[in-house]
Amino acid sequence: MKLFKKVAIVGVGLIGGSIALAIKKKRLAYEVVGITRHKRTLSLAKKSGTIDRGSQALKIIKGADLLILATPVNTILNLAPAISKIIDSRCIVMDVGSTKEAIVAKLDKIFPQFVGAHPLAGSERRGVINASSSILEDSLCILTPTAKTSATALKMIQVFWKQLGSRVSLLTPKAHDKILSLVSHLPHLAAFSLIETIPAQYLKFSASGLKGTSRVALSDAQLWADIFLTNRKNMLNAIRGFEKNISRLKSAIKNKNKKQLISILEKARNKRERIA
């Protein structure tokens, strides 16, 4: 007996495709169907065996007992009303977006069995072509239940992610967005700003330091604009904190205050050592 009968994944990109592959690898469903706007993605996803069946039309989701929303946030919001008319009211619906407060508030009202999720497994790579079940293994998945969340749906989704090889952590949507603005969204903003600051003709002198520091600036611009704007207030706070710390280092350099400079860098170094 498998965990789900039919899983429908709306948006078969890096994350949607990786989840599909992981479901098939771990045999968690009898059937995985995919919905995508792009003909090419559909053909790639079917040919590679990422999904069993696929369509550009929504009606293929009918009969699913788990529906995963893996498109950009705005697309999720646009499609939600149409989706709710096709699926059964008992179908568990989960989104995998990078911000949670705004979207969970909306989807909680549309779907009776909704659970918000954020697998911290993305990368600067895009598309089903880069999908792999391995990106979910040993990754952290944050679930963001609310007072409205069905306990059974939450339990099923926790089991689902653990079966996929992820660790699961529960946060409120509000706490999620605040924490992620600092540990994920701010690093992306820093990388985009950093690369903007470097004149193109100097890039040929870049070594591993710049490459690593700016790798996430290869991420999709549209997707990240959405993330920054749907987490706007937390982002503005995070940026202000970042600016303050840059300014402290700038002052220490300006004032040739070596002792203070070493103290700031040493403190940052010790904190960084706490991440694996």
Added chain:
Amino acid sequence: MKLFKKVAIVGVGLIGGSIALAIKKKRLAYEVVGITRHKRTLSLAKKSGTIDRGSQALKIIKGADLLILATPVNTILNLAPAISKIIDSRCIVMDVGSTKEAIVAKLDKIFPQFVGAHPLAGSERRGVINASSSILEDSLCILTPTAKTSATALKMIQVFWKQLGSRVSLLTPKAHDKILSLVSHLPHLAAFSLIETIPAQYLKFSASGLKGTSRVALSDAQLWADIFLTNRKNMLNAIRGFEKNISRLKSAIKNKNKKQLISILEKARNKRERIA
């Protein structure tokens, strides 16, 4: 016939040790001797075969035809006068420091056969224990000759780095420091500031984005304080440019200007794609 008779390396850390190993691997000298302040480093460097002989005292450098200064910048400046009294005036002297303008001006006066070099091969790792000849392979080494530089010494040093597997590029010390403030020193400052901004209790939620973006914050605090201060004016300019770009993104987020946000991120993304 080997390129050098006796190479003396002052400072047997990550870079000094890696150069020693590469010289031995490529058989570029009959003997490699190392000088270090630390007994433990000396014992490690000898036991691992990184150097043929070593000492905590400078007199072992006598008779060298290539002397490599691989200690932090301030130590180089402190030791230079004593070194110049021991070595022959025909000995080629090269430093491998991360900033060049200040140090090259000083060492040009002390050593008649001086060449400034900066192998872009460091990392956040430290010490002879992490040394490896492979970090120099396919890396870029910037040489910073001046009007005073001996053409023969420069030629020898170019051949030396190419034999070690590095590409060689020539820049004035002034151009080097300006370019490196942007492509290397600013990314380090950004990483230190970023890690400072994240509350310690949130670090457990960090994923690959933060890890990559902040990895160089594991670098040595003392070494980087020296680099920031010996490249002070360029650093202040680079920081101002960075602050301006952060501020532009902040405004676009604040004003919910999605079009502008996407345009900035897309431009940065395209520029980042130009680095391998």
